[in-house]
Amino acid sequence: MDQANLLKSLDDLLELDPGTLTGSEELSALEAWNSLAVIGFMAIANEEFGVVVSPKKIAACTKVSDLVALLQAA
Template structure:
């Protein structure tokens, strides 16, 4: 999975548009970053990228690029 596909997958989780996402967007600005989105994100990274997300690092994530780094991208 490349970054644009990753951003599209995260946008789907957040129920927002993926068009024009660069990675610098804050999770708060995208909306819908809640506990359900976190669980969906962790599950997506596990199933699609075979990666385990570090919970402490996930708590510190602020941007889409931060999430991509957690996913090994």
């Protein structure tokens, strides 16, 4: 999955219109970024990349682009 599609998946996860996220957003500024969204992100990582992303690594992310980088490194 390329970066554009990853961002679309995250738009969907956070119930945002497609194309909303660009990567530069601070996660703390996103209202929908909560523990349920973290689990949803982990589910995407597992379904699309076959990996189990550590919640600690997700917690270390500060921007949407950090999440994308985490998946691209998987």
